Amino acid sequence: MAEQPLVEFDGVIKRFDSFVAVERMDLDIHKGEFLAIMGSSGCGKTTTLRMLAGLEAPSEGEIRLEGIRINDLPTWQRDTPMVWQSLALFPFLNVRENVEFSLKMRGVDAAERRKRAGHWLERMQISEFAERNIAQLSGGQRQRVALARSLVTEPEILLLDEPLSALDAHLKVRMQAVLSDLQRELGITFVYVTHSQSEAFSMADRVVIMSRGVIEQIGAPQEIYRTPRTRFVAEFLGSSNIFAGKVSQTRKGQVAIETPTGRYATAQSDDKPVAVGDSVTFAVSGDRVQLSAKTPKGEFNTLQAKVVGEEFVGATATIYMEAADGTELRAQKSHDELRDLSIKIGGNVFVSWRADAGHILPGE
Ligand code: ATP
Numbered sequence: 357m358a359e360q361p362l363v364e365f366d367g368v369i370k371r372f373d374s375f376v377a378v379e380r381m382d383l384d385i386h387k388g389e390f391l392a393i394m395g396s397s398g399c400g401k402t403t404t405l406r407m408l409a410g411l412e413a414p415s416e417g418e419i420r421l422e423g424i425r426i427n428d429l430p431t432w433q434r435d436t437p438m439v440w441q442s443l444a445l446f447p448f449l450n451v452r453e454n455v456e457f458s459l460k461m462r463g464v465d466a467a468e469r470r471k472r473a474g475h476w477l478e479r480m481q482i483s484e485f486a487e488r489n490i491a492q493l494s495g496g497q498r499q500r501v502a503l504a505r506s507l508v509t510e511p512e513i514l515l516l517d518e519p520l521s522a523l524d525a526h527l528k529v530r531m532q533a534v535l536s537d538l539q540r541e542l543g544i545t546f547v548y549v550t551h552s553q554s555e556a557f558s559m560a561d562r563v564v565i566m567s568r569g570v571i572e573q574i575g576a577p578q579e580i581y582r583t584p585r586t587r588f589v590a591e592f593l594g595s596s597n598i599f600a601g602k603v604s605q606t607r608k609g610q611v612a613i614e615t616p617t618g619r620y621a622t623a624q625s626d627d628k629p630v631a632v633g634d635s636v637t638f639a640v641s642g643d644r645v646q647l648s649a650k651t652p653k654g655e656f657n658t659l660q661a662k663v664v665g666e667e668f669v670g671a672t673a674t675i676y677m678e679a680a681d682g683t684e685l686r687a688q689k690s691h692d693e694l695r696d697l698s699i700k701i702g703g704n705v706f707v708s709w710r711a712d713a714g715h716i717l718p719g720e
Contacts, residue, residue, distance in 0.1 A: 360423055362387045362513060362545050363408065368417035370403050370569075377403045379569035381417070387512070390539050390546045392556035395566030396592065401549045404566075405515050408547065409438045421513075432461070437506035438515040441522055445490045445501055452477065452486040455504045462509070476504035480534075496527045503538070513545040520555065532559055553593065557581070565589050572719070585627075585719035587637055596639040597685050597707075598717075603634045610711050613638065617679045620657040622714030630716060637720040643688040644713035647675065647697055648706045656708035661685050663703050675699060677707060 361384035370378040378400040385391055393401045406412040407419060410431035418425050426434055437458070445454050455473040464472070477483040480500040485493060493501065499519065506514055516535075520528045536559050539546045550556050556563050557577040565572045565580065565588075572592075573585045584590040590598055601615030609624050613636060622638050630636050651658060661677035673694055677685040685707055699705065 359387070361385060362422060363547075364418075364420040364423075365404075366418045366420065368407065368414045368419060370400070370407060370412060371415040376569055378407075378414075381571060383564065383571065383574070385513075385545060385547060388543045388545055389561045390536075390548065390559055391562050391564065392548045392550055392560035393564045393566060394550060394553065394556050394592075395564075395572075396568075397551075399566040400569040401566060402517055405438065405517055405547060405549055408513075409436050409515055410434050411438075435509055435511040436513050436515055437509065437511050438517060439502050439506050439519045441518040445498060445505070447490050449490070450486070451482060451488055451490065451493070451501050454490065454501055455508055457505060458509050472508055473504075476508045479507075480504045495523050496531065499523065499531055500534075503534075507538075507542070507544075511544065513547065516546060516548045518550055519548075521551065528555075535559060565592060567592070582641070583715055584639055584717060586717055587720055589719075590639040590717060595642045595686070595688065597642060597645065598637060598639050599683070600635070600637045603630050603632050603636055606630070606632060611636075611716075616681045617659050617683050618657075620714065621655075621711035622657075622716060623712050625716040625718055627718035628716075636716050638714045638716045640709050640713050640715070642674065642686045645685075645687045645707050645709045647687055647689065647699070648708065649697065651706055652708045656710060657714070658706055658708040659685075660704055661707050663699055663701050663705055665701060666699065675705075677705065 363385035365381040365383040368378060368381040393404060395401055403412060407414055410429060414427055419427055452473055455476055456469045459469045459472060477486050480503055482497060482500045482504065485497060490498065520531050523531060532555060560577060562574060563577050563580055564574050567588045573580055573589045580589065581593060584593065587598060590596040599615045599620065601613040603611050604614045605612040606624065610621050611624050611630055613620050613622055646652060659679055661679045663675060664678050665676040667674045671690055673689050673691065675687045675689060679685060
């Protein structure tokens with residue numbers, strides 16, 4: 357028998373008056389996994405987390421923790437601590453008192469509180485600041501206090517709502533390593549809301565992508581990146597070229613698709629095989645297209661496009677292009693790959709890719 361999920365969202369709907377913030381959520385969260393929730397602003401990520409924390413009640417459906425309905429269980433009776441971007445530390449308590457706080461609320465005696473808080477202060481490397489006021493700490497130190505305060509009760513699940521977004525880039529990467537190590541060593545389930553693709557994709561075992569209160573896709577980071585289900589997911593991740601058209605032929609695991617910019621061969625969909633006459637949308641990841649000054653030789657899908665811009669991030673460049681009908685295209689290339697190719701803004705290039713680089717979006 358499959359292991360019982362730690363958390364189950366079963367047909368959960370959340371309305372605020374007539375506004376539907378979460379439309380219908382079916383989601384299992386497993387013991388010990390690192391689950392990241394991403395999506396556009398206002399899509400219901402925080403509301404989902406708040407329902408799990410007991411700060412909001414579902415309007416319909418059921419949330420279960422270890423198989424037991426918790427819809428109406430008050431926050432203080434469930435051990436689902438939450439770490440916010442603002443951290444919400446108590447400014448009138450010092451570091452140690454902040455960390456001891458929830459133990460005190462649970463009636464743990466002073467000696468035991470001190471021992472357990474001491475362990476977490478040590479674990480988060482903040483023992484030397486134990487008697488300081490919160491105002492006397494740096495952003496990274498506060499982050500560690502917030503984590504120690506949440507973990508001191510040794511919960512099975514920790515909810516994190518954009519905990520790193522207020523930190524600078526360097527500190528962010530350091531805290532990502534701290535969080536990943538903690539999660540692995542403690543075996544605690546992390547549910548982590550973030551706007552940052554790099555945070556979600558570098559830390560999470562699975563990523564949930566939401567749009568307007570609905571889950572668009574759940575999967576391992578690489579799976580979502582390589583095989584987005586819907587146009588929303590492909591566009592949200594921002595690295596794909598997207599084409600829509602009609603299937604004109606199917607043959608040996610490949611399909612031919614007529615689009616406004618040309619006829620392209622693409623791998624048949626494993627999820628939802630398509631037939632002649634079907635309207636389909638397919639994506640080609642920007643790191644799987646080639647750019648060339650001349651028409652490439654061999655079995656490539658090819659179209660001509662005008663270079664409209666380029667963006668450099670670290671060792672990678674994204675070249676933005678536009679086909680004659682206005683279709684937007686992009687390619688990710690290393691500096692080395694670009695060196696031999698003279699890319700000029702306003703100039704023309706051939707964009708090409710192999711059929712197996714095309715992925716039909718099964719959710720469209
Ligand atoms: P962001 O990324 O901007 O933080 P989010 O995905 O976390 O967004 P939520 O905070 O879950 O979004 O909000 C989802 C929707 O529900 C939003 O449109 C928001 O305005 C609405 N909403 C949230 N809380 C309430 C409330 N208490 N009353 C009315 N509407 C609310």
